[in-house]
Amino acid sequence: DAGITQSPRHKVTETGTPVTLRCHQTENHRYMYWYRQDPGHGLRLIHYSYGVKDTDKGEVSDGYSVSRSKTEDFLLTLESATSSQTSVYFCAISEPIPGQEYGYTFGSGTRLTVV
Amino acid sequence: DQQVKQNSPSLSVQEGRISILNCDYTNSMFDYFLWYKKYPAEGPTFLISISSIKDKNEDGRFTVFLNKSAKHLSLHIVPSQPGDSAVYFCAAVSYTGTASKLTFGTGTRLQVTL
Numbered sequence: 001d002a003g004i005t006q007s008p009r010h011k012v013t014e015t016g017t018p019v020t021l022r023c024h025q026t027e028n029h030r031y032m033y034w035y036r037q038d039p040g041h042g043l044r045l046i047h048y049s050y051g052v053k054d055t056d057k058g059e060v061s062d063g064y065s066v067s068r069s070k071t072e073d074f075l076l077t078l079e080s081a082t083s084s085q086t087s088v089y090f091c092a093i094s095e096p097i098p099g100q101e102y103g104y105t106f107g108s109g110t111r112l113t114v115v
Numbered sequence: 116d117q118q119v120k121q122n123s124p125s126l127s128v129q130e131g132r133i134s135i136l137n138c139d140y141t142n143s144m145f146d147y148f149l150w151y152k153k154y155p156a157e158g159p160t161f162l163i164s165i166s167s168i169k170d171k172n173e174d175g176r177f178t179v180f181l182n183k184s185a186k187h188l189s190l191h192i193v194p195s196q197p198g199d200s201a202v203y204f205c206a207a208v209s210y211t212g213t214a215s216k217l218t219f220g221t222g223t224r225l226q227v228t229l
Contacts, residue, residue, distance in 0.1 A: 031214050042119075042204060042219035043159070050214040058216070090158055096215060104149070104217060106158030 003027045006091050006107040013114055019078040021110050023091030025071075031094040032074040034058075034066065036087040037109075043090060049074055081114045088112075118142045119207050121220035128227055134192040136223050138205030141186065145207035149217070150179060150190050153202045162203070163190070195227045 003026035013019050023032060031050055035043040035058075045058030047066040055066050063085060065077045078085055091107040120139045128134045138148075146167045151159035165172040165179045165188065172179050178191045192199055205220040 033216070035219075040221060042121075042221040043206075043217075044219070045216055048211075048214055048216060054213070056211065056213055092158075092217075094215070104161065106151075106160070108158050109156070 004091060004093050004105055004107045006089075006110050008110060009108065010111045011113070013081050013112070015082060015114055016080050019081050019112065021076045021089055021091075021112070023074040023076070023093075023107060025074075025093045027093055027095070027105075028071060029093040029095040030071075031096075032068065033092040033094070033104075034064075034074070034076045035090045035092065035106075036060065037090060038087050046076065046089075078112075081112075083114050086112060086114045116141075117221070118145075119205055119218050119220040121203075121205055121223050123223050124221070125224040125226070128195045128225065130197060130227055130229050131194045134190075134195045134199065134225055134227070136190040136192075136203050136205075136225065138188045138190075138220050139186060140188075140207055142207070142209065142218075143186070145209055145218075147208035148179070148181065148188055149206045149208070150177075151204045151206060151219075152199075153204060153222070159204060192225075195225075197227050197229065200225060200227045 007022045033048040034046040037043045044060045049055045049068040067075045089110045094104045149164040150162040152162045153159045163177045181188045202222045204222045206217040
């Protein structure tokens, strides 16, 4: 077990409500990522973090915000959920070591349904 | 703009035969490529990778080939086993200035039949 957990695993919410997904790691990895998986699109990067309080946007960041107040937790917030944000969300962690293979480890995912 | 493409949504192979999964990319700045395997209701798990300075990497039954001039890579699984049935994603590594990131293909669903 790579020490990365996502919560909740499943959530159904109503359009217009705020939603926060949590990613927790015990690996002390510097880099953390949020991806969403949709049919026909693979996994697409939403936001990522390169340190505590250091975050940046990915390719599909509209409608999402993130926060990282401590190394182990990376939160993804949908300020006002829409049906287009129905998806499976994956968190990933990474701590590349120079000269070695890239190691990205993914959580088990959160299935979010916006009705 | 899909920078990493997997043009075959699905593939069916008989047990014991070779499975070949293909991936094409458009960005010549990608310098590392990874293959992930994904079962339903689980996160992707790392399978094998290849650096852009190599043309082949092998790990047991899995071999990845890279053709930089064609911007094409392939994953070979020999022999295929029923437990290999899953969705396979090709991913490419690039840099944002603050971190590395993965760009994924759309995935190929492999079914290994008895």
